[in-house]
Amino acid sequence: MKFYNSIGPNPRVVKMFMHEKGITLPYVEVDLMAGENRKEPYVAKNPGGQLPALELDDGTVLTEITNICEYLEEKNPSTTPLFGSTPEERAETRMWTRRVDLGICEPLANGFRFAEGLPLFKDRMLTRPEAAEGLKAMAQDKLAWLDKLMEGKDYIAGKRMTYADIHLFVFLDFGASVGQPLNPALKNINAWFNRMKARSSAVGTA
Structure with missing residues (x-):
C-alpha cells in the first residue's frame, strides 16, 4: 500500500x-x-x-x-481498536465522528477556505466568502455544546480514546493556527485538547 x-x-x-x-x-x-x-x-x-x-x-x-x-x-484488528471492539462501541464512535465532523470540523475548515485560505482555494473550488464568519460561528457554537457534554469525561466517548478524538483534535489544532483559536472559557474542551496534544501521535505528526 x-x-x-x-x-x-x-x-x-x-x-x-x-x-x-x-x-x-x-x-x-x-x-x-x-x-x-x-x-x-x-x-x-x-x-x-x-x-x-x-x-x-x-x-x-x-x-x-x-x-x-x-x-x-x-x-489491523489486533492493535489498539480506535473505532471499537464491539458493534456498540463502533456505533458510538461513528456517531460522535459524524457529530464532530458535520458540526465542528466542516464549518471550521470551510470558514478557513472562504477567508484566510481564499487566495489558495478560490480557483480550486466553489467558495463563498460571505459565509466565512457564519461558518466559524457555527463551529464555535457546537464546541460550546460539546464542552458541556464533556464534563467528567476523559475523551469524547468517555474513558476510551477513539477516532472521533483524533479527528476533532487535528481540526481544532489546525483551526488555532488559522485564526480560529479555542475559546479559553471552554474548560472541558481545553483540558481534553491538552490531553490529546500531549500524546506521542500528536507530537509526532505536528
Whole structure:
C-alpha cells in the first residue's frame, strides 16, 4: 500500500491514527500548495483531487479520511481498536465522528477556505466568502455544546480514546493556527485538547 500525503489537517488525521495503531506505510508526497493534487497523474488516481489517498496493492484507491482509517483498522484488528471492539462501541464512535465532523470540523475548515485560505482555494473550488464568519460561528457554537457534554469525561466517548478524538483534535489544532483559536472559557474542551496534544501521535505528526 501507498499513502498519498500532503500538508493539511486531513492527511494528519490519518497519520495520527496510523501512529496510534503502530502502522507504517510508504508515503508519496503531493505538493498541495503547487496544485499537484489537481493535475495528472494524481487526478487519474483520485478524480476528486483531495488528499490524502490510500492506494492498495491491487491498485484500488481509497479516499475520505474516515473511510481510510476504518479500512486500516479492519486490516489491523489486533492493535489498539480506535473505532471499537464491539458493534456498540463502533456505533458510538461513528456517531460522535459524524457529530464532530458535520458540526465542528466542516464549518471550521470551510470558514478557513472562504477567508484566510481564499487566495489558495478560490480557483480550486466553489467558495463563498460571505459565509466565512457564519461558518466559524457555527463551529464555535457546537464546541460550546460539546464542552458541556464533556464534563467528567476523559475523551469524547468517555474513558476510551477513539477516532472521533483524533479527528476533532487535528481540526481544532489546525483551526488555532488559522485564526480560529479555542475559546479559553471552554474548560472541558481545553483540558481534553491538552490531553490529546500531549500524546506521542500528536507530537509526532505536528
